[in-house]
Amino acid sequence: MTRRRFTVAAMLLATVVAAGCSRRAESPKGDPPSLNVTNWTDKTELYMEYPPLIAGQSARFAAHLTRLGDFKPLPAGRPNLELKPENGGAVTVLKGSEPSRPGAFRIEGVPPSAGRYRWALTIVAPGISDRHDLGVVTVFPDEASTGVASQPDDPTAIAYLKEQQWTNEFATERVREAELRTAVRVPAAIEPLPGGEAVVTAPAAGRFTASALPGVGSAVQTGQSLGRLEPRLSSNGDDRATLAAAVAEAESAADAARIDLTRAERLLAERAVPARRVEDARRALSVAEARLGAAQARLAQRDQTLRTGGGVAGGNAFVIRAPIAGRIAEVMATLGASYDEGAPLFKIVRTNRIQVRAQVPPSDVAAARGVGSIAFEIPGRPDPVALQPRRVRDAGVIDPTTRALPVQFEVDNPGGQLLVGQTGTAVLFKGERQRVPAVSKSAVLMEAGRPYVFVQVGGERFIRRPIEIAARDGDLIGIRAGIRPGDRVVTRGAYEVQLASAAKGLPAEGHVH
Structure with missing residues (x-):
C-alpha cells in the first residue's frame, strides 16, 4: 500500500515538472511587427504605420497627414487605400474614416489575395484633394510566410513625433x-570715404559758445552752424576791434595823403613849391595806400578764416560751421571753455x-x-x-x-x-x-x-x-x-x-x- 502511494506521488510530481518545463519552453507571442512608409506630394505629407499584410486578415493602418503649406495637421477628410495587382486586375479599396483628432486617420480592412500590388492613398478634404503613390506592397498568404520583422531603426536617428511637429514651429523643404x-x-x-571725415578746429584762440551743443550721432548738413567762437582780446592787437581801428586809421591817413598831393600839385603849377614837394607827396600817398591795403587784408583774413576752418566770422565772433554733411562722431567742445587756435572741437563722419x-x-x-x-x-x-x-x-x-x-x-x-x-x-x-x-x-x-x-x-x-x-x-x-x-x-x-x-x-x- 505504501509502495503504491509512493508510485502515484512520483507520477504526479513528474507530470507537474513536465508541465512546468513545457510552459517555460513556450515563447510568448510578441506584438506583430510594425512597418511604416513616408511620402510627400506638393500638397501634403503622408506618414503611415501598418502591419505586414496577410490575405484574409483585417489590417489597421494609422495614417498621419500634414499640410505642406503650413505643416499643420489635416483637420478633416476621408482617406482611402487602393491596391491594384502589379500584373493588372481589379482594384481593392480600403476605406478610411474621419480623423480621430486633426491629422490622425484610421483605415481598416481586409487586404486582397496574396500577391504584389501597387498601392496608393487618396484623400479628399475641404479645400484639398491629393494622391500618394506608395510603390509596391506584398500581401502574404499567411503569417508564417511574412518573414518580416520590424523595420530596424538607425541608432543615430532622432525621434520627433508628428504630435510634436504639429504643435511646434516646424517646416521642411x-x-x-x-x-x-x-x-x-x-x-x-x-571705413569712411576719402574726404568723408573732417575735424572742425578752433580758427582762433577764444571761448566756445552755442545755443545748444550738438551731441554725438547728430546729423549735420554742409554749412550748418555748430556754435560760435568769441576771440579773446589780445595784447598784440590781433583782435577784430583793433584790426578794424587800424583799417580806419589807414583810410584816414590815405585820405590826408591824397589831399596833400593835390595841394602840392596845385602849388607846383603856380610855381610856389619845388617839384621835390610833389614827389614827396606822391611817395607819402603810396605808403598810406599800402598800409590801408595791409590793414584791410588783415581784417578780411580774420573774417574769412573759417571759410577753410569750419565757419565764417560774424561781428567779433566766429560762427563754427560743418564743412561736410554727415554725423557727429566726437564732440570735444564744451560750452564756455576757451581753446587755442587749431584745437579740435568736433569730428564729423559721412555715413550715407x-x-x-x-x-x-x-x-x-x-x-x-x-x-x-x-x-x-x-x-x-x-x-x-x-x-x-x-x-x-x-x-x-x-x-x-x-x-x-x-x-x-x-x-x-x-x-x-x-x-x-x-x-x-x-x-x-x-x-x-x-x-x-x-x-x-x-x-x-x-x-x-x-x-x-x-x-x-x-x-x-x-x-x-x-x-x-x-x-x-x-x-x-x-x-x-x-x-x-x-x-x-x-x-x-x-x-x-x-x-x-x-x-x-x-x-x-x-x-x-
Whole structure:
C-alpha cells in the first residue's frame, strides 16, 4: 500500500515538472511587427504605420497627414487605400474614416489575395484633394510566410513625433539643384570715404559758445552752424576791434595823403613849391595806400578764416560751421571753455556713403576688381547686407602685414546700417555660376564653426548630417557634400529636433489612434 502511494506521488510530481518545463519552453507571442512608409506630394505629407499584410486578415493602418503649406495637421477628410495587382486586375479599396483628432486617420480592412500590388492613398478634404503613390506592397498568404520583422531603426536617428511637429514651429523643404553665383569670402572693414571725415578746429584762440551743443550721432548738413567762437582780446592787437581801428586809421591817413598831393600839385603849377614837394607827396600817398591795403587784408583774413576752418566770422565772433554733411562722431567742445587756435572741437563722419576695405588674396585680385555685387556679413547678424559697388579702387600694392591686396569698394549706406569701424566678411560675387544642391539658409546650423543640417529620413525620424558649403547666394546656400537633391531638410524647428535628440526612444504613450 505504501509502495503504491509512493508510485502515484512520483507520477504526479513528474507530470507537474513536465508541465512546468513545457510552459517555460513556450515563447510568448510578441506584438506583430510594425512597418511604416513616408511620402510627400506638393500638397501634403503622408506618414503611415501598418502591419505586414496577410490575405484574409483585417489590417489597421494609422495614417498621419500634414499640410505642406503650413505643416499643420489635416483637420478633416476621408482617406482611402487602393491596391491594384502589379500584373493588372481589379482594384481593392480600403476605406478610411474621419480623423480621430486633426491629422490622425484610421483605415481598416481586409487586404486582397496574396500577391504584389501597387498601392496608393487618396484623400479628399475641404479645400484639398491629393494622391500618394506608395510603390509596391506584398500581401502574404499567411503569417508564417511574412518573414518580416520590424523595420530596424538607425541608432543615430532622432525621434520627433508628428504630435510634436504639429504643435511646434516646424517646416521642411526638398533639396534642389540651383545655379548660384560663385564668390570670394575675405575679411573686410567699413571705413569712411576719402574726404568723408573732417575735424572742425578752433580758427582762433577764444571761448566756445552755442545755443545748444550738438551731441554725438547728430546729423549735420554742409554749412550748418555748430556754435560760435568769441576771440579773446589780445595784447598784440590781433583782435577784430583793433584790426578794424587800424583799417580806419589807414583810410584816414590815405585820405590826408591824397589831399596833400593835390595841394602840392596845385602849388607846383603856380610855381610856389619845388617839384621835390610833389614827389614827396606822391611817395607819402603810396605808403598810406599800402598800409590801408595791409590793414584791410588783415581784417578780411580774420573774417574769412573759417571759410577753410569750419565757419565764417560774424561781428567779433566766429560762427563754427560743418564743412561736410554727415554725423557727429566726437564732440570735444564744451560750452564756455576757451581753446587755442587749431584745437579740435568736433569730428564729423559721412555715413550715407562709405567704403568697404577688403583684404583680397593675390590669387583672387582679378575677380575682385571685376565684381558686380558684394555682400557684407556681420558677426551675430543672420542676414548679410547686400551692396552694389559704385567704384572699386586699389593701390596695386600688397600689404606687408596681411600679405593681401587692400581693395576699396565705394557703396551707398542707406539708413546707416553699416557702421564705420565695423569688421566682418565681404562676399565678392564673381561673374560665373555653378550648379549645386541648394537649401535655404535657415536650414543650415553651425556648431564650433562647422555647418550641419537635419535631414528627415522618415515621418518621425531625423538625422543630423554635417555638410560642406560650396557657395552662398542670397537666401540660398549651395552644398558641396553631405546631402543630395531630393533629401528633405528641416528649415524651421531645428532647435526642437536638436532637443529631441537628448531623449532616448519615443515617449511612453506613443501614438493614440
